[in-house]
Amino acid sequence: MSAADRADDLSMNETPYPPLPVLREVVQDGAALLNRYPDRLSGALTAGLARHLDVDPGTIIVGPGSAGLLQLMVQAFGPKPEVVHAALSFEGYPLIARNAGATSVAVPMDGHRHDLSAMADAVTDRTRCVLVCNPNNPTGSVLHRDELTAFLERVPADVPVVIDEAYRHFVTDRGVPDAVDLHRSHPNVCVLRTFSKAYGLAALRVGYAVVPPGLAMAIRMMGIVFLTGSLGQAAALRALEPDVTAELERRCAAVVEARTKLAADLRGLGITVAPSETNFLWLPLGDKAAGFAEAAARAGILVAAMPDRGVRVTIGSDEANARFLDFVRSLDR
Ligand SMILES: Cc1ncc(COP(=O)(O)O)c(C=O)c1O
Structure with a gap:
């Protein structure tokens, strides 16, 4: 699957960033x-x-x-x-x-x-x-x-x-x-x-x-x-190594900023969002969880549903987060 195909996979708690070039080099050299x-x-x-x-x-x-x-x-x-x-x-x-x-x-x-x-x-x-x-x-x-x-x-x-x-x-x-x-x-x-x-x-x-x-x-x-x-x-x-650590810290800080924004935007739409200290958000949707995840999938966005409990949404790229928010806005609630 290409990187583009996976752009809106918000189900696995992966980082939205591509691997750092220095780490790709290590893997290529190791070959x-x-x-x-x-x-x-x-x-x-x-x-x-x-x-x-x-x-x-x-x-x-x-x-x-x-x-x-x-x-x-x-x-x-x-x-x-x-x-x-x-x-x-x-x-x-x-x-x-x-x-x-x-x-x-x-x-x-x-x-x-x-x-x-x-x-x-x-x-x-x-x-x-x-x-x-x-x-x-x-x-x-x-x-x-x-x-x-x-x-x-x-x-x-x-x-x-x-x-x-x-x-x-x-x-x-x-x-x-x-x-x-x-x-x-x-x-x-x-x-x-x-x-x-x-x-x-x-x-x-x-x-x-x-x-x-x-x-x-x-x-x-x-x-x-x-x-x-x-x-x-x-x-x-x-x-x-310190150079990689510094870049990863920047990336994590950006994920935290995006998390704060997405949580606030979702709350603004009337969605309950649990406080999160991770790279994902928990939406305790109860019996609506499965239907929500299915509708998201039809809109091209994968989220992780725990039936009758809620939905977990990974913080993705800014574009993916915006598409997820558009999807939520489009729901007839
Ligand atoms: C809480 C927790 N522990 C462990 C893992 C396993 O991660 P990995 O096997 O990739 O190190 C995950 C993966 O989602 C996780 O969420």
Whole structure:
């Protein structure tokens, strides 16, 4: 599919920007060594991430996208049978729990936010791990430092708590903690991050986790020998350099500006929009969600519908956002 064909795909939370030229170059150069197996420990990228985050390299695992890595983590955390997470949260969690032979304990939300108190109540001696999505997909909400710390105090120290920060780069709320800091004070905290969203490297499948050193080897041993390809490792390592970081920060700031504008415009049209700290908006349309998404598709705009709950709309290019707004204006409501 060409880039133009995908211009109005607002369903996948991808960046609207094309890959940075320096990262394309790294991938093109890497093609010269396609006959070679990748570094199975992602040594250079792991060392680069350790410097970037100021953590011990032994706590970092690089994996095949953060979803693929989470799958290995939940398998490695076994054998207890239950994985606690919020509902409505990332749709991959129940699937990952099931694939790892666990039962998913989906704890109802408090409005658009995780109900951390109910989640702590759901932790028992059957709990394999807890998954916390901050900011949350699909509702865009955030959890603050004090409430997360209070939650962590209630979870037994031998139960891993994975804080999934896939959308961290789009957060402007200063009350939201860096989960790596929480990992320093609470060793059972595992931080999950991705190069797919703000870094715009979704096709390369690179994610990483910061985990207790005692768990790192067990997680690595769960996977097939080669977790992440060479091109992904090289592009992700280059993406940590200051010139790329500066450009990505500019891009994220532009996405945040577009998010603020689109949310205000939609509210101006009478649409309820949940506060968002991500690169998408959550429209809690309830039983109108499916019909709305179908009408959007007929208008050439793809959005993600969660039937009977709402619709998630990725912040796209200015043109795509304007077309989405025109579509909403055209609706007979
Ligand atoms: C909250 C969350 N976590 C993880 C992922 C997985 O991303 P990836 O596997 O591309 O790193 C996604 C993708 O949409 C997500 O929304």
